[in-house]
Amino acid sequence: MSTHEVHAGHHGHHDDHGHDHHDDGPHSTFSGYMIGFMLSVILTAIPFWLVMGKMVENRTMGVLVLGAFAVVQILVHMVCFLHMNGKIEGGWTLLSTVFTVVFVAIGIAGTLWVMFHMNTNMMPSHAAEPPSLQHPQHAPE
Structure with a gap:
């Protein structure tokens, strides 16, 4: 089998001039990058505003909301900047x-x-403090 025969059936994405066509590959455009940039700025500004304005009182809810914004921002970066699909x-x-x-x-x-x-099963209880950490008793003078 010759080298030409091996490469002839390789992908079949050649035009008449022998150039490869990748219609499904990443296409970088200025507008695509700007959309990604604007989404990134918005997805950074909203959590910043939520934290600085003390909009979320509950710590657990705050962690969940900020985590959700972080996950969405990761997805935006993967799609807009890394062109993953x-x-x-x-x-x-x-x-x-x-x-x-x-x-x-x-x-x-x-x-x-x-x-x-x-931590729950192996740590000793903290109810009894060692004598070195107890506050010294002041004797009346």
């Missing part, structure tokens, strides 16, 4: 990114779960 490389880039995110989330959740339970 389901079409590039047959979807493998997106699939590998999803796998990585799930793997990291499981690792973080598992680590927090182990540390919380280790």
Whole structure:
């Protein structure tokens, strides 16, 4: 089998001049970058305003809201600046990114779960302070 035969059936994306066509590849445009930039600014300004204006009183709710804005901003960066979508490389880039995110989330959740339970089950109670930390009694003079 010659080298020409191997490359002839490789992708079949050649035109009459022998150039490759990648219609589904990333296309960078100024307007695409500006949309990504504006979304990034908005997704940064809103959480900043929420925190500085003390709009969210509950700490748990604040963490959830700020986390949601962070996740949306990551997605905006992946789509607008990294040009990740389901079409590039047959979807493998997106699939590998999803796998990585799930793997990291499981690792973080598992680590927090182990540390919380280790702290709960292994640490001595803090009810009895060591004598060195107790306040000295002042004797009346």
